[in-house]
Amino acid sequence: EDQVTQSPEALRLQEGESSSLNCSYTVSGLRGLFWYRQDPGKGPEFLFTLYSAGEEKEKERLKATLTKKESFLHITAPKPEDSATYLCAVLLNAGGTSYGKLTFGQGTILTVHP
């Protein structure tokens, strides 16, 4: 069964304290891995898409990397406004059964204290 597991479930950081979030996946035929940020009561906000092992993408204080079994979201010198739930999701190469279907992990709740 396809599985996406995120760790830790919650992470508390001091402002400026860098860390990483993990997303491990057990799937057959990865088409793409997505990272989203979600604030309370809002829809997920797109951050990155990664397609192949070794790929890296950066945006401001965030950097996403991908291996054959997991992805990391590195947060460098976080600020309180980075506090949110971070979600990863996978899209599979499974023909009809994969159309539009992102399989999400449970998310990591990040809190950054000033």
Added chain:
Amino acid sequence: KAGVTQTPRYLIKTRGQQVTLSCSPISGHRSVSWYQQTPGQGLQFLFEYFSETQRNKGNFPGRFSGRQFSNSRSEMNVSTLELGDSALYLCASSLEGSGYTFGSGTRLTVV
């Protein structure tokens, strides 16, 4: 450019009633997917529509249905509402899998 628009933002319904939610995708996006988000189950895929055709469906009962119109706008309907249907319902639009942009969601409360 305008994002994904979902209406209404909030709904309160009584058990047994039915509800219809609306989603307007980004202009030019022909794929619309729907998700249910609850604290216990997280984000779960409901169904996907492309050019007015349902191409994929998740593991939800038949009370959950949807459709897509020729302008790519989509609606989802839940009949015979149950307390467990209380959730944030999200839609996402895409240019054929290149990226999924989500709306702000409709918060449905069933009482």
